Amino acid sequence: xxxxxxxxxxxxxxxxxxxxxxxxxxxxxxxxxxxxxxxxxxxxxxxxxxxxxxxxxxxxxxxxxxxxxxxxxxxxxxxxxxxxxxxxxxxxxxxxxxxxxxxxxxxxxxxxxxxxxxxxxxxxxxxxxxxxxxxxxxxxxxxxxxxxxxxxxxxxxxxxxxxxxxxxxxxxxxxxxxxxxxxxxxxxxxxxxxxxxxxxxxxxxxxxxxxxxxxxxxxxxxxxxxxxxxxxxxxxxxxxxxxxxxxxxxxxxxxxxxxxxxxxxxxxxxxxxxxxxxxxxxxxxxxxxxxxxxxxxxxxxxxxxxxxxxxxxxxxxxxxxxxxxxxxxxxxxxxxxxxxxxxxxxxxxxxxxxxxxxxxxxxxxxxxxxxxxxxxxxxxxxxxxxxxxxxxxxxxxxxxxxxxxxxxxxxxxxxxxxxxxxxxxxxxxxxxxxxxx
Amino acid sequence: xxxxxxxxxxxxxxxxxxxxxxxxxxxxxxxxxxxxxxxxxxxxxxxxxxxxxxxxxxxxxxxxxxxxxxxxxxxxxxxxxxxxxxxxxxxxxxxxxxxxxxxxxxxxxxxxxxxxxxxxxxxxxxxxxxxxxxxxxxxxxxxxxxxxxxxxxxxxxxxxxxxxxxxxxxxxxxxxxxxxxxxxxxxxxxxxxxxxxxxxxxxxxxxxxxxxxxxxxxxxxxxxxxxxxxxxxxxxxxxxxxxxxxxxxxxxxxxxxxxxxxxxxxxxxxxxxxxxxxxxxxxxxxxxxxxxxxxxxxxxxxxxxxxxxxxxxxxxxxxxxxxxxxxxxxxxxxxxxxxxxxxxxxxxxxxxxxxxxxxxxxxxxxxxxxxxxxxxxxxxxxxxxxxxxxxxxxxxxxxxxxxxxxxxxxxxxxxxxxxxxxxxxxxxxxxxxxxxx
Numbered sequence: 001x002x003x004x005x006x007x008x009x010x011x012x013x014x015x016x017x018x019x020x021x022x023x024x025x026x027x028x029x030x031x032x033x034x035x036x037x038x039x040x041x042x043x044x045x046x047x048x049x050x051x052x053x054x055x056x057x058x059x060x061x062x063x064x065x066x067x068x069x070x071x072x073x074x075x076x077x078x079x080x081x082x083x084x085x086x087x088x089x090x091x092x093x094x095x096x097x098x099x100x101x102x103x104x105x106x107x108x109x110x111x112x113x114x115x116x117x118x119x120x121x122x123x124x125x126x127x128x129x130x131x132x133x134x135x136x137x138x139x140x141x142x143x144x145x146x147x148x149x150x151x152x153x154x155x156x157x158x159x160x161x162x163x164x165x166x167x168x169x170x171x172x173x174x175x176x177x178x179x180x181x182x183x184x185x186x187x188x189x190x191x192x193x194x195x196x197x198x199x200x201x202x203x204x205x206x207x208x209x210x211x212x213x214x215x216x217x218x219x220x221x222x223x224x225x226x227x228x229x230x231x232x233x234x235x236x237x238x239x240x241x242x243x244x245x246x247x248x249x250x251x252x253x254x255x256x257x258x259x260x261x262x263x264x265x266x267x268x269x270x271x272x273x274x275x276x277x278x279x280x281x282x283x284x285x286x287x288x289x290x291x292x293x294x295x296x297x298x299x300x301x302x303x304x305x306x307x308x309x310x311x312x313x314x315x316x317x318x319x320x321x322x323x324x325x326x327x328x329x330x331x332x333x334x335x336x337x338x339x340x341x342x343x344x345x346x347x348x349x350x351x352x353x354x355x356x357x358x359x360x361x362x363x364x365x366x367x368x369x370x371x372x373x374x375x376x377x378x379x380x381x382x383x384x385x386x387x388x389x390x391x392x393x394x395x396x397x398x399x400x401x402x403x404x405x406x407x408x409x410x411x412x413x414x415x416x417x418x419x420x421x422x423x424x425x426x427x428x429x430x431x432x433x434x435x436x437x
Numbered sequence: 438x439x440x441x442x443x444x445x446x447x448x449x450x451x452x453x454x455x456x457x458x459x460x461x462x463x464x465x466x467x468x469x470x471x472x473x474x475x476x477x478x479x480x481x482x483x484x485x486x487x488x489x490x491x492x493x494x495x496x497x498x499x500x501x502x503x504x505x506x507x508x509x510x511x512x513x514x515x516x517x518x519x520x521x522x523x524x525x526x527x528x529x530x531x532x533x534x535x536x537x538x539x540x541x542x543x544x545x546x547x548x549x550x551x552x553x554x555x556x557x558x559x560x561x562x563x564x565x566x567x568x569x570x571x572x573x574x575x576x577x578x579x580x581x582x583x584x585x586x587x588x589x590x591x592x593x594x595x596x597x598x599x600x601x602x603x604x605x606x607x608x609x610x611x612x613x614x615x616x617x618x619x620x621x622x623x624x625x626x627x628x629x630x631x632x633x634x635x636x637x638x639x640x641x642x643x644x645x646x647x648x649x650x651x652x653x654x655x656x657x658x659x660x661x662x663x664x665x666x667x668x669x670x671x672x673x674x675x676x677x678x679x680x681x682x683x684x685x686x687x688x689x690x691x692x693x694x695x696x697x698x699x700x701x702x703x704x705x706x707x708x709x710x711x712x713x714x715x716x717x718x719x720x721x722x723x724x725x726x727x728x729x730x731x732x733x734x735x736x737x738x739x740x741x742x743x744x745x746x747x748x749x750x751x752x753x754x755x756x757x758x759x760x761x762x763x764x765x766x767x768x769x770x771x772x773x774x775x776x777x778x779x780x781x782x783x784x785x786x787x788x789x790x791x792x793x794x795x796x797x798x799x800x801x802x803x804x805x806x807x808x809x810x811x812x813x814x815x816x817x818x819x820x821x822x823x824x825x826x827x828x829x830x831x832x833x834x835x836x837x838x839x840x841x842x843x844x845x846x847x848x849x850x851x852x853x854x855x856x857x858x859x860x861x862x863x864x865x866x867x868x869x870x871x872x873x874x
Contacts, residue, residue, distance in 0.1 A: 036578060053490040062622040072624060075578040091582075137473060141512040145528075185499040187509060 002026035003332060006097035008078045008088055008265070010038045010061045012314045013103035013297035016321030022068040024325075026332060029070055030097070032090055034077040036060055037126075040382055042314055044123055045166060048132040049173040057382070058126055078104070081268050083293045099292050099328060102279075103321070104263035106298035106312055108256055109277075116237045120159075120256040123166055132255055136174060139253045140182060143189035150250075156194045157251035159242055161234045162258030163200030164207070165349040168217055170255055171198040171226045172351035179225065180353075196226045197251070199244050201233035201258075206349055206357070208311055209364075213349075213357040216366040220355040234258075260312060262299040274301035274309065283339035285324050296320040304342050314381075316342055348374050439463035440769060443534035445515045445525055445702070447475050447498045449751045450540035450734035453758030459505040461762075463769060466507055467534070469527055471514040473497055476563065477819055479751055482603060484566035486610040487574065491563045494819070515541070518705050520730045536729050536765055539716075540758070541700035543735035543749055545693055546714075553674045557596075557693040560603055569692055573611060576690045577619060580626035587687075593631045594688035596679055598671045599695030600637030601644070602786035605654055607692055608635040608663045609788035616662065617790075633663045634688070636681050638670035638695075643786055643794065645748055646801075650794040653803040657792040671695075697749060699736040711738035711746065720776035722761050733757040741779050751818075753779055785811045 005021065007014045010033035018031045037058035046052040065071040080089035086100045108122030121128050121135070136158070143155035156178070160171040178194035198205065198221060204214040205221070205228060218228050232245040234254075241251040261277045271287055272280045278301035279287060285300070287293045297317035302310050310316045319342060327337040346360025348370060356370035365373075442458065444451045447470035455468045474495035483489040502508040517526035523537045545559030558565050558572070573595070580592035593615070597608040615631035635642065635658060641651040642658070642665060655665050669682040671691075678688040698714045708724055709717045715738035716724060722737070724730045734754035739747050747753045756779060764774040783797025785807060793807035802810075 036574060053492055055490055060622070062619075066622045074582055075575075076582065138512075141473060145511055145513060182499075185497070185503040187506075 001332065002028065003098040003328065004096075005029045005099045005101065005328065006086075006088060006095060007031045007101045007103060008081075009033060009103040009105055009263075009297075009299075010035070010073075011041075011103060011105045011297060011317060013317035013321040014101070015061070015064065016318050017101060017103070017296070017324050018065065018071050020322055020325030021328065022065065022071055024070065024329065027070060027328070028072075030072045030074055030095070031061065031065070032074045032076055032078055032088070033061060034075070035125075036062065036075050038064065039126065041124070042378060043382075044126075044129050045169045045173065047126065047129040048123055048136075048170065049177060050133050050137065051173075054126045054130065078265065081265055083269055083271070083287060083290050086290075086292055099294070099331075101294045101296060101324065102265065102269075102299060103296040103317070104265050104299055106260040106262050107264075109259035109261035110256070111259060113237070116256070119237045119239060120161060120254040122256040123170070132170075135253050135255075136177070140178070140186060140189065140191065142252070143191075144186050145188070152189060153193070153195075154241070154250045155252045156189065156191070157241070157249065157253075158194070158196045159199060159234070159249055159251045159254040160196065161199045161242075161254065161256050163198055163202070163205035163228070163230070164257060165347075167198055167200070167255075167257035168205055168221065168349050168351055170257060171196050172221060172224050172355070175224045175226050176352040194225075195251075197244075197249055198226050198228045199232075199234045199242075200228070200230050203231055205230070209347060209349070209357065210359055212364045213359055213366070216364070217349065217351060217357050220351045220357070220366070224352055224355070260298065266299065276301065276309075278312075284327055284337040285320055285340055294324055296324060302340065304344075310342050311347075313347065315345060319343060348377070350374050438769065439465065440535040440765065441533075442466045442536045442538065442765065443523075443525060443532060444468045444538045444540060445518075446470060446540040446542055446700075446734075446736075447472075447510075448478075448540060448542045448734060449754035450758040451538070452498070452501065453755050454538060454540070454733070454761050455502065455508050457759055457762030458765065459502065459508055461507065461766060464507060464765070465509075467509045467511055467532070468498065468502070469511045469513055469515055469525070470498060471512070472562075473499065473512050474563075475501065478561070479815060480819075481560055481563075481566050482606045482610065484563065485560055485569040485573075485607065486614060487570050488610075491567065495563055515702065518702055520706055520708070520724060520727050523729055536731070536768075538731045538733060538761065539702065539706075539736060540733040540754070541702050541736050543697040543699050544701075546696035546698035547693070548696060550674070553693070556674045556676060557598060557691040559693040560607070569607075572690050572692075573614070577615070577623060577626065577628065579689070580628075581623050582625070589626060590630070590632075591678070591687045592689045593626065593628070594678070594686065594690075595631070595633045596636060596671070596686055596688045596691040597633065598636045598679075598691065598693050600635055600639070600642035600665070600667070601694060602784075604635055604637070604692075604694035605642055605658065605786050605788055607694060608633050609658060609661050609792070612661045612663050613789040631662075632688075634666055634681075634686055635663055636666045636669075636671045636679075638668070640668055642667070646784060646786070646794065647796055649801045650796055650803070653801070654786065654788060654794050657788045657794070657803070661789055661792070697735065703736065713738065713746075715749075721764055721774040722757055722777055731761055733761060739777065741781075747779050748784075750784065752782060756780060785814070787811050 005027060007018055010031055015038050018029055021027050021029050038061050040057040043057045047054055062073045065073055076090040078088045078090050087094045087096045107124055110116045121131050123129060139155045143152045146152040146155060158174050160167045175196045178191040183191045206214045206217050221228055229244050235243045237254060241249045242254060266279055274280055279295045279299055281295050281300045281302050282288055285294045285296060287295050298312040304310055320340060323340045330337050348356060348358035350356040350371060354368050354371045356374045357366045358370040358373050442464060444455055447468055452475050455466055458464050458466050475498050477494040480494045484491055499510045502510055513527040515525045515527050524531045524533045544561055547553045558568050560566060576592045580589045583589040583592060595611050597604045612633045615628040620628045643651045643654050658665055666681050672680045678686045679691060703716055711717055716732045716736060718732050718737045718739050719725055722731045722733060724732050735749040741747055757777060760777045767774050785793060785795035787793040787808060791805050791808045793811045794803045795807040795810050
């Protein structure tokens with residue numbers, strides 16, 4: 001007997017599972033992703049904040065499995081799935097597997113206001129990160145050449161919606177970038193006047209952390225000059241800003257870090273979903289009623305032993321990937337599958353240079369120790385040595401020079417082909433390689 | 438008396454001029470560029486070939502002049518110019534100067550076939566470089582999942598049009614990337630079968646070099662497995678390839694390195710142009726009849742002492758920038774302007790790892806010495822220490838590991854906002870910061 005295992009999604013869950021199955025006898029793996037790179041998402045905000053290059057945290061999937069014979073990497077988009085037949089439809093073609101693993105992650109949720117998406121980009125992909133970078137740096141440029149005081153203030157005012165780790169990290173980094181890194185580069189605009197609003201609908205930031213950590217994070221944010229607004233959701237987003245409570249914030253730049261929902265692939269699955277939209281799964285990580293179909297990571301909903309839903313975090317995905325590899329091998333050898341238990345090592349969030357909060361084993365700590373722990377753990381987990389080395393170097397460099405290495409405003413598509421008067425490239429059809437894609 | 442100097446374009450000419458004028462008394466400089474970065478174009482092909490990150494060769498202009506009081510950096514697009522009034526129109530607003538310097542560079546010329554531009558992107562901007570990188574890497578991915586032999590071959594066939602330094606560098610790098618760097622990553626497609634055609638309408642590659650260098654370059658290209666086609670122009674470009682002579686090349690990917698023309702700003706100027714479209718200038722670098730308007734670099738046409746037109750190369754632009762600074766200071770002090778003389782230090786082109794041709798002071802050399810000279814000179818000229826260090830490290834790393842650090846396929850605009858089903862972002866109007874731009 002042998003298995004053909006199909007894995008959709010090369011995030012933390014999919015990559016880990018494929019790595020654990022690498023070299024396993026009687027197992028053939030197809031790993032499908034619509035990107036050619038695995039993204040180290042915990043550091044994505046550093047790309048958005050011009051501290052890192054995209055390629056520092058994006059690892060070619062193919063490279064990871066270059067020497068692995070039983071893992072095939074496919075670049076393609078899965079748009080439909082039939083879990084009864086264990087099939088997925090990639091680029092119009094159905095592919096069948098013995099074991100099907102769906103690990104497609106999550107995307108941003110605008111809570112029914114999808115018209116806000118262009119106004120306030122989220123941070124899930126490299127493209128979104130460079131778009132956020134473009135908007136933030138462009139806002140400073142606009143402030144520099146703006147002659148109206150009120151308008152300049154609006155360009156120097158930023159809203160970040162959502163007080164989770166990403167929102168906290170973005171808000172802190174914008175203030176820090178404006179007041180430390182870029183300050184002296186601008187001669188007309190006074191970047192020290194940059195205002196950053198962090199808008200959290202709940203009653204504290206970092207709601208998944210201990211209240212002590214939330215308090216510490218709010219204190220650090222205020223020290224950095226971020227205004228934290230709690231208890232009211234953002235309303236009426238427009239190009240001119242947004243409303244919170246009875247306050248109107250006139251800001252030209254808004255970023256979204258408020259909510260996530262699982263990949264739209266769940267809508268093709270006809271399975272029972274948690275209120276978050278995530279697929280409810282069994283303890284062995286399979287989809288109820290479909291013992292050979294599995295769902296992992298941010299796409300899946302599973303409760304821990306105390307009845308709380310597991311958070312959509314990298315460690316959960318990593319551990320699930322590892323665990324499923326064991327269960328698949330157990331299947332092959334006729335042994336019983338084991339239930340998944342999440343081992344919670346703790347969590348951490350960073351708020352600018354040398355500020356962070358972390359908690360592990362019931363204890364909270366903050367400040368420089370937390371920040372150093374954060375640096376250490378993130379570098380440790382960056383998969384390849386090459387990436388580790390470069391990220392560490394850029395950080396060390398940035399720490400001492402207060403510089404930002406990747407301050408690039410990359411223009412949008414209409415300038416892809418360079419001429420100043422060429423804007424005809426909106427259509428996908430004109431692109432060469434995509435013709436038969 | 439004091440001068441307000443306006444410089445349009447922060448390429449080699451504009452940046453050098455502004456640097457030479459930095460700190461000069463009684464001179465105020467406004468440096469305008471539509472990008473926030475100065476681009477080190479001689480290394481741009483390395484970004485296209487996934488060897489370098491965009492930010493390694495793109496330097497924030499503002500950073501260069503952060504500590505310089507008399508240089509203002511403006512991010513904006515100049516779309517019109519009135520040389521009689523010494524005015525330029527930036528983002529709809531006219532700005533007047535005492536001395537106006539136009540150094541807007543060149544863009545690709547498709548010789549009247551502008552419909553070829555989307556089929557065969559050129560290499561002048563960061564966006565074009567990442568687009569070329571996307572196309573080349575995507576072609577390998579398509580070959581990997583393609584099931585038809587003929588189609589797979591077409592995906593593994595690349596045409597590079599134009600045998601100047603850029604074309605030679607691109608053609609060599611594609612073959613090398615396919616047969617050395619990426620070879621083992623692909624399991625279905627045999628990348629050693631990658632074919633690269635370099636199409637040169639003239640009778641030799643590197644036409645501006647000595648014939649010995651051309652011969653050496655052609656030899657090196659052939660050793661790498663590149664097919665050099667000479668004496669016939671490319672015709673009938675389409676998504677399926679192109680025609681040369683009576684040969685039809687069925688290639689999915691074509692790159693353009695064939696010709697350049699000056700920025701379209703020359704069309705607003707009503708001045709005498711050379712047949713290349715470049716503005717004919719006086720020996721003091723001014724535009725004939727307009728002693729306070731200057732034109733530098735790739736936009737300008739000037740002959741050297743033996744009557745040959747100066748090439749559109751970085752050293753010419755650099756020297757002109759330096760020279761004009763002297764002439765402007767002479768004006769201010771009531772001294773005579775000096776005529777510009779180009780000091781030709783030589784030229785070089787690289788063809789993959791450890792192959793290159795170079796010539797200086799009438800002598801040609803090639804192979805490893807030329808390649809080492811090329812590395813040394815290019816790192817030397819990269820403006821900031823930071824960039825030097827990182828480029829050098831990536832090269833050293835790449836040389837020993839045969840790796841490519843920046844193998845990122847960045848998706849095009851329709852995925853900028855991340856959702857798999859979101860494609861509504863074609864319109865510029867929806868973008869936040871651009872509303873009042």
